Every structure is written in structure tokens, then in C-alpha cells.
Amino acid sequence: MLVALAGGVGGARLLAGLVRVVDPTEVTAVVNTGDDMVLHGLYVSPDIDTVVYTLAGRANPVSGWGLATETWTVMDELATLGGETWFRLGDRDLATHLYRTHRLAGGASLREVTAELARARGVRIHVVPMSDDPVRTCLTLAEDAPGAPAGTEIAFQHYFVRLAHAVAISALRFDGAGTARPAPGVLDAIGEAGAVIACPSNPLVSLGPMLAVPGVRDALRARRDAVVAVSPIVAGVALKGPADRLLAELGHESSAVGVARLYADWAGTLVIDEADAHLADAVEAEGVRAVVAPTVMSTPAVAASLARTVLDAAR
């Protein structure tokens, strides 16, 4: 049994590689829900959807979110009504949110609904939210943004989508994390896994919320030797998203070494890209074993190869 901690695109891609090299039913993906939000009354869970759509072979490879084959009838009509359309929900994607919102309102847990949606789309790994309780990633603006002066705390998608993460941040907070419980089975899965993979997701806003849920970090620490992380920072930059800037803005080093420093207490091994081979010694100086491999998952074959590297490193 394998556990993978995943955010959005980077996590989804590594999972897509993993299912090419191991039995999918042996994999539990614990997915970030700090990005979740209610939009137009609908419960939207971006990272879970990215993971499910990717594993279902239906993710949009260009945008990194939503479905590959999509229409925009609802959003176009909503625009004519003067509605808010900065977070674009495709017509088929909307069905996911309608289903989820309806089931949650009926008393189902996010874990149950996620399992139903994954099953309905033919996904065979276990996709599990990090928590059934609300944890919301909030960011404090370090500079003025349209409609939100410096010092304002905004929700993750406001930062990520509405402001296109083109604004500096001074603080990060995971609202609700203090009282959230890991989703049922998450701690047991970490405790029993042959290997725990920390996918190349944003250390601060993808893995960060997960680590903030009481019990998760301790569970990982107890399995440190079995934890293999993949650095999402390659040659100092994030392949996607604002991880590099967020790290720098919040006082960390935007490098594989900075990632090693952040993960050192709970990850025994860090896979770093060949471009960062020269940092292997510095990573190991942080007490984390360094494994050098190609980590840029430009094709499913590279993702599968990276998955194999990670599994080998865990042995």
C-alpha cells in the first residue's frame, strides 16, 4: 500500500505516472482541500478535481484545471447577467460541483462524495481529502491589489485565480486547521504504507494545509524513513504556479535545499531534478537523503519513470 500527498497539477501528474507502474487499488492519494471554496453556492474542490480529472484522462492539459473537452454555456450566460465569472466553471465541470454540493447538503462527508465522484469517473486509486472538515488557506497581501489593499487577508482562489498570483504575500494562515481532523483512514494509511510519497506540489499552499491538520505531521515524522518527497522547485523556480515566489516572500529559500529544510523533520528522502544535481550535498547537509532524477513530468513516460525512481528510493 502506498500513500501519496498531493496538491493539484504536480500531484496529479505523479499519480498518473504511479498508476502506470503499480496496482492503482494499492494507492491512496491524500489531497489538499485548503483551496476549496463555495462559489455561486457550489462547493468547489479544485485539487481533488484536478487529481480525479487527470487520472480519468479527462484533465485539460493546457490550462491545468478543468476538463479537456468543455463548453462554457453557463459562464457565458452568467456573464450576460452581470455575474461573477473570474473563476471559470465549465459546463461539464459544473456537474461535478452540483453533485458534490447536493450530496454534502444531504449529509455525506467530503470523503464519501470524493470516492463517489472518483468511482463514477473510473478512477481506481483511493482519492481522499486531507480532511472532511473545512480548512481554508488564507493569504495576507504584502502590497495593494485591485480592490484589496496591502494587509488584507484573502482566500486562496482570490489570490491564485482572481489576482493571477501576481501580488506579493506577507503571511499565510490555514483557517480551521486547528480543529480539523484528518479524514478517516488518513493517519492509518500513513502509518501502514510501504511508502509515503510527497508529490511535487507547492510546499506552502498544497502540502502546507495538510501538514497543518493535527496529527498528519506527527504521523509522517513517525514514518520519516518511508517518506520520499519530490522537490517542486527545479533550478530555483516552480514549474507551475507561485511556489518560488511564495517561498521567497515568506522567508524560505526557493531551491531544492529550501524544500529539504522545510521537509527535513518528516521526509527521509528528497528527489531533486538533474538540473539541481549540484545541490545534492547541500540537501544532504539538511539531513535529507538526496536522489537525483529527471523530475519534469512533460510526458506520461517521464511521470512513470519518476514514480519508479520514487518507489525505488523508498525501498
Added chain:
Amino acid sequence: MLVALAGGVGGARLLAGLVRVVDPTEVTAVVNTGDDMVLHGLYVSPDIDTVVYTLAGRANPVSGWGLATETWTVMDELATLGGETWFRLGDRDLATHLYRTHRLAGGASLREVTAELARARGVRIHVVPMSDDPVRTCLTLAEDAPGAPAGTEIAFQHYFVRLAHAVAISALRFDGAGTARPAPGVLDAIGEAGAVIACPSNPLVSLGPMLAVPGVRDALRARRDAVVAVSPIVAGVALKGPADRLLAELGHESSAVGVARLYADWAGTLVIDEADAHLADAVEAEGVRAVVAPTVMSTPAVAASLARTVLDAAR
């Protein structure tokens, strides 16, 4: 200034006739919200939407609900997910519900949101919900229905759409009506109107919820001479929907006379169809003046003519 009390299709058609013969900005339509419901997390207001879509020239003339030009991408995808699709929400129609739900969640009243939606669709009459507070029409089954044995109380759309109103009813209740307040302006509009028109809507489940909101019936009684109702029962049957059966099931007479009896305390005049000309004396025996005219609004011209008849009757 004119006030029209309206349910769905019958109300919408008479309003469409009315705006052909008077200045639309002089008309306030008070619309039933007893049919409203939350579906997939979205606040759906069927009668308000039928009125707005009809006046915007975008109503589906065949189905009697939804938009004329519509696609079903979201519902089709929801079906593949195993979601509930008995209440079909078209893609463009969904934009209305997203807009409404978002605004309500942001603290706007239903009255404000309804005005925004009407304005956005170019509707010039004032479309006002009967109340900003929730009033929900509930029906008790007189016989077994699939998944709901006799004696069960079900919501209106469950009865109307899911069971296709093909089941007998033993009781009717307007949940929340006891504490609901008329939407701001409704009582004043009734008090000041040159004429109050009760559209040919279902007496029990379209006008009934409105009359159950404290203050509305008294306001109408105070203006009885100015109130002109149009019978939705023609030759003993409802032109659309279950009004005839509901009347009979709940102990009323399914005829223009039965309608007169129900409305006698607050309506001075009842317009009955030419097919019911022989009932004029019986209507008047109920203390309600009878006006005989063509009431079957098969074309906009007939609707306009009926609107003129109603206005003449109010003078």
C-alpha cells in the same frame, strides 16, 4: 399603477399580454415563491423565472418552463455521475440559479436579486417575490407514490415534477407562511394600485401561498372592488397543471363557481371563459361580479385582449 398576482405560466402569459396594452413600468407583478427550492445547492425560483423568461421573450413555449433556446450539457454530465436529474436545469437556466444563489449568499434579498435578474434580461415591469422569507408549499399524499407512501408530506416540486402531479393529495400546507412577511412594497402596492389583477394561476398552490402570507389577504380585502381575478378553470378543467384535481381532492368545486367561492372575500370581479358563460349567474350568486370573455391565451393577441378586458372590468 397596477398590481398582478402571478404564479407560473398562466400568470406569465397574462403579464405578457398586459405589457402590450399598458406602460410596463406601471406594473408590479407579485410572484409566488412557494415552489422555490434548493437543488444541488442552488436556489431555484420556478415561478419568478417563468415570469421573467416569458416577459423577456425567452420562455420555452412547449415545456412551460426554462428557456426556449437551451442546451443540457450540465444535466447530461450529472447523469453520467449518477446525480439527481429529475428536475432538469438547462445550461443557460443554470446561470440564473448561480447568480441568484451567489447574491443571496452575499446577503442580498430575494426581492433585490429578482429585480437584478429581471433588469439584466430587459424586463421592464417590477417583478417582486411575494416574500423575501421562505414559504414552502407542502402536500400530503393521499395515496402511495414511488418512494413515498400515502400520508407522506412532500415538497411542491417533488409533487409537480418528480411525480408529474399524477398522485392524489389529501392536504396542503405552506411551511413558513405563519412568520413570513410580504416583500417590502407589496402591501403598499396593493393598497395604492388602480387595479389588482389575480392572474389565471392555480388558486391553491400559486395564489394560495401568497394569500397565506400575513397581511396579503387583508390588503386585498380592503381593495376588493379593485381586484379582478381571472379563472384558471375553464369548462371545469385546468388548462395546464393539476388545479382541477387539487380543487376536487381538497373539497372544492373544480369550476369557475368554485374559484369564485374561494376568492369571494377578496375579489370583486371574476373573469370567466366564454365556455363558462352559463355559470355567470352562479358566480354572481357567490357575490362576485362575473365578466365573460375569451381567457384561453393561445396567442399573445388573445393575452393582450384578456388584459384589456381585465383592465376595463377594474374601472
